[in-house]
Amino acid sequence: MLEIRDLHATVDGKEILRGINLTISKGEIHAIMGPNGSGKSTLAKILAGHPAYEVTKGEVLFEGRNLFELAPDERAREGVFLAFQYPVEVPGVSNAQFLRLAYNEKRKHLGEEELDPLEFKDLLAERAKVVEMDASLMSRSVNEGFSGGEKKRNEILQMAVLEPKLAVLDETDSGLDIDALRIVSEGVNKLRTPENAVVLVTHYQRLLNYIVPDHVHVLYKGRIVRTGGKELALELEEKGYDWIKEAAAGA
Amino acid sequence: MSTIELLTNKEYKYGFVTDIESDVIPKGLGEETVRLISEKKGEPEWMLEFRLKAYRQWLKMSEPKHWPNISYPEVDYQDIIYYSAPKQKATKKSLDEVDPELLRTFEKLGIPLNEQKQLANVAVDAVFDSVSVATTYKEKLKAHGVVFCSFTEAIKDYPDLVKKYLGSVVPVGDNYFAALNSAVFSDGSFVFVPKGVRCPMELSTYFRINNQESGQFERTLIVAEEGAHVSYLEGCTAPKFDKNQLHAAVVELVALDDAEIKYSTVQNWYAGDEEGKGGIYNFVTKRGACRGRNSKISWTQVETGSAITWKYPSCILQGDNSIGEFYSVALTNHAQQADTGTKMIHIGKNTRSTIVSKGISAGKSNNSYRGLVKVLPGAEGARNYTQCDSMLIGGRSGANTFPYIEVMNNSARVEHEATTSRISEEQLFYLQQRGISQEDAVSLIINGFCKDVFRELPMEFAVEAQRLLGLKLENSVG
Numbered sequence: 245m246l247e248i249r250d251l252h253a254t255v256d257g258k259e260i261l262r263g264i265n266l267t268i269s270k271g272e273i274h275a276i277m278g279p280n281g282s283g284k285s286t287l288a289k290i291l292a293g294h295p296a297y298e299v300t301k302g303e304v305l306f307e308g309r310n311l312f313e314l315a316p317d318e319r320a321r322e323g324v325f326l327a328f329q330y331p332v333e334v335p336g337v338s339n340a341q342f343l344r345l346a347y348n349e350k351r352k353h354l355g356e357e358e359l360d361p362l363e364f365k366d367l368l369a370e371r372a373k374v375v376e377m378d379a380s381l382m383s384r385s386v387n388e389g390f391s392g393g394e395k396k397r398n399e400i401l402q403m404a405v406l407e408p409k410l411a412v413l414d415e416t417d418s419g420l421d422i423d424a425l426r427i428v429s430e431g432v433n434k435l436r437t438p439e440n441a442v443v444l445v446t447h448y449q450r451l452l453n454y455i456v457p458d459h460v461h462v463l464y465k466g467r468i469v470r471t472g473g474k475e476l477a478l479e480l481e482e483k484g485y486d487w488i489k490e491a492a493a494g495a
Numbered sequence: 496m497s498t499i500e501l502l503t504n505k506e507y508k509y510g511f512v513t514d515i516e517s518d519v520i521p522k523g524l525g526e527e528t529v530r531l532i533s534e535k536k537g538e539p540e541w542m543l544e545f546r547l548k549a550y551r552q553w554l555k556m557s558e559p560k561h562w563p564n565i566s567y568p569e570v571d572y573q574d575i576i577y578y579s580a581p582k583q584k585a586t587k588k589s590l591d592e593v594d595p596e597l598l599r600t601f602e603k604l605g606i607p608l609n610e611q612k613q614l615a616n617v618a619v620d621a622v623f624d625s626v627s628v629a630t631t632y633k634e635k636l637k638a639h640g641v642v643f644c645s646f647t648e649a650i651k652d653y654p655d656l657v658k659k660y661l662g663s664v665v666p667v668g669d670n671y672f673a674a675l676n677s678a679v680f681s682d683g684s685f686v687f688v689p690k691g692v693r694c695p696m697e698l699s700t701y702f703r704i705n706n707q708e709s710g711q712f713e714r715t716l717i718v719a720e721e722g723a724h725v726s727y728l729e730g731c732t733a734p735k736f737d738k739n740q741l742h743a744a745v746v747e748l749v750a751l752d753d754a755e756i757k758y759s760t761v762q763n764w765y766a767g768d769e770e771g772k773g774g775i776y777n778f779v780t781k782r783g784a785c786r787g788r789n790s791k792i793s794w795t796q797v798e799t800g801s802a803i804t805w806k807y808p809s810c811i812l813q814g815d816n817s818i819g820e821f822y823s824v825a826l827t828n829h830a831q832q833a834d835t836g837t838k839m840i841h842i843g844k845n846t847r848s849t850i851v852s853k854g855i856s857a858g859k860s861n862n863s864y865r866g867l868v869k870v871l872p873g874a875e876g877a878r879n880y881t882q883c884d885s886m887l888i889g890g891r892s893g894a895n896t897f898p899y900i901e902v903m904n905n906s907a908r909v910e911h912e913a914t915t916s917r918i919s920e921e922q923l924f925y926l927q928q929r930g931i932s933q934e935d936a937v938s939l940i941i942n943g944f945c946k947d948v949f950r951e952l953p954m955e956f957a958v959e960a961q962r963l964l965g966l967k968l969e970n971s972v973g
Contacts, residue, residue, distance in 0.1 A: 292924075293924075317931060320928050334922060334943055335944065337939055342926075349929075402929060
């Protein structure tokens with residue numbers, strides 16, 4: 245589904261990614277871990293098309309297509325979803341209004357009829373159950389005045405509504421208490437199908453207790469320095485990142 | 496790559512010129528011009544006197560060029576045509592007698608005047624250059640006792656009402672542009688809603704400037720007697736010319752006991768090109784007097800056009816418990832300049848006012864809010880709430896807030912809140928990441944920002960206003 249080949253990228257002239265290679269097939273869950281500043285969030289944002297990052301080398305194929313030829317909104321309509329580490333507030337625009345617009349953009353793209361507000365309300369109520377989201381949050385402005393946990397849940401709600409093929413979750417676990425973490429993780433698990441794939445960007449192993457990855461990659465200084473199964477995450481939890489850093493320095 | 500960079504405006508779709516034969520007086524302004532206009536309109540002596548008094552005061556006044564946050568080259572008042580009217584029969588029995596070219600013009604502007612095509616439940620007075628060409632639903636309104644007609648007709652048919660109220664809210668010498676308007680105004684709309692009547696439909700006036708050389712000086716007077724209710728909307732467009740044109744209007748509203756007037760404006764005058772060439776100078780005086788107890792006047796404005804906007808729709812809260820409201824969205828793009836706001840003058844006891852101003856500046860435009868809240872000694876228990884929000888798009892535009900607060904009564908409560916924000920790259924990226932195009936994302940953010948004002952607009956026009964903002968900002972982010 246996704247093929248990243250020798251990806252190099254910079255932000256403000258500073259090189260952050262230095263040759264990433266990664267292949268993700270449908271039905272898989274990949275975790276990307278690594279110390280602060282290793283390039284995890286950069287990778288997530290580049291996949292989504294954040295304008296602040298410049299790709300200097302390499303390519304990314306999404307279902308065989310060159311991802312970099314598509315604008316961020318086109319990527320989204322093609323099924324690439326990014327759950328933001330810091331979801332953005334949009335004052336005056338209700339969550340329901342925003343979600344309906346996004347949902348209908350996708351339907352238009354697929355050549356399907358748009359849903360009117362009433363039809364969408366039913367769909368939204370259904371999807372909101374996935375993250376046990378309160379109906380009152382639908383009429384509030386997007387993320388405005390939401391608690392940290394509500395914002396993250398709202399991201400997963402959007403994922404539930406948009407049903408992406410590839411979902412990249414950028415530190416969705418950060419700032420969540422244990423109950424919220426459980427709800428969010430269960431939400432993601434419910435949305436798994438054999439047809440979609442999930443990339444979890446995280447610092448901590450605890451998220452991976454709930455969402456079990458097929459592959460774990462460790463990113464350090466812009467490269468994937470180690471890949472393994474879920475047990476690699478446990479090893480990191482136990483030993484920290486220093487041994488990875490040392491191994492990378494030694495190599 | 497900088498995402499937020501200003502590009503071009505959507506083509507102004509109302510920029511066409513109607514080719515029509517007009518009755519035009521020579522350029523220039525003098526006492527004889529004032530007399531000529533009055534004569535052309537067949538006015539009674541008292542009306543001429545009103546004009547001459549205004550003209551003489553105007554001569555002694557000077558243009559307010561220093562305090563507003565706007566700049567423009569000297570206006571040559573001798574280089575303006577003060578009267579331009581499409582040639583047509585003096586008295587029209589029905590719309591069939593209106594020049595089809597004029598009907599086509601208004602239809603093109605989305606204002607069909609033919610009975611079959613008219614907007615349901617909205618009566619329209621169509622003003623073309625200096626005169627009103629048609630007023631719809633007049634008879635139906637008359638059956639309810641509501642008078643809705645051109646100002647010219649009002650002077651003929653309702654002289655006592657006009658004499659009583661004209662200039663009673665905005666005196667002839669109020670300010671430079673009001674004095675000019677009082678001297679040379681050529682038409683406009685008159686509304687009278689008698690005691691206890693709730694006007695059964697929305698009233699609206701559509702202003703169209705067509706002649707390149709002429710200014711538009713219209714006059715609107717709305718009177719709501721005891722317990723009367725009326726909602727009125729004005730819209731404006733003009734062709735694209737390289738030369739600036741002057742629009743100096745005066746609007747007066749009078750609300751007696753328990754009366755309510757809701758006045759909405761969607762202003763889309765030609766704004767000039769990207770470099771600031773051409774466009775309308777919109778120098779307008781709008782004021783409402785809440786004369787009666789429990790009366791209410793509410794201004795809602797969506798200002799998107801004009802090269803320069805200078806207007807401060809105000810409320811004089813004279814009656815006890817009267818209420819004044821001002822809801823404003825002012826959008827400036829390219830080289831536009833706006834200095835707009837309101838004045839709330841609290842005179843009566845327990846008077847209340849609300850000000851919600853949303854300024855959006857894009858391009859290299861400059862957008863200032865200027866507002867006065869004044870509480871006089873007798874205004875026991877007066878309350879004001881002001882919220883002033885500015886949004887900047889791109890890095891070259893400017894926003895300013897100039898609040899003036901004068902409180903002379905200790906029991907008054909005045910609150911002022913102001914914010915400045917920017918459409919951030921992160922906001923745009925977030926919406927785009929959900930599949931929303933960049934243009935739709937900008938429009939969504941702006942509409943969200945303006946929500947508190949849009950919900951005050953009559954239903955029929957709220958949608959139009961949202962669409963208009965979207966059009967104005969199309970391609971404004973690169």
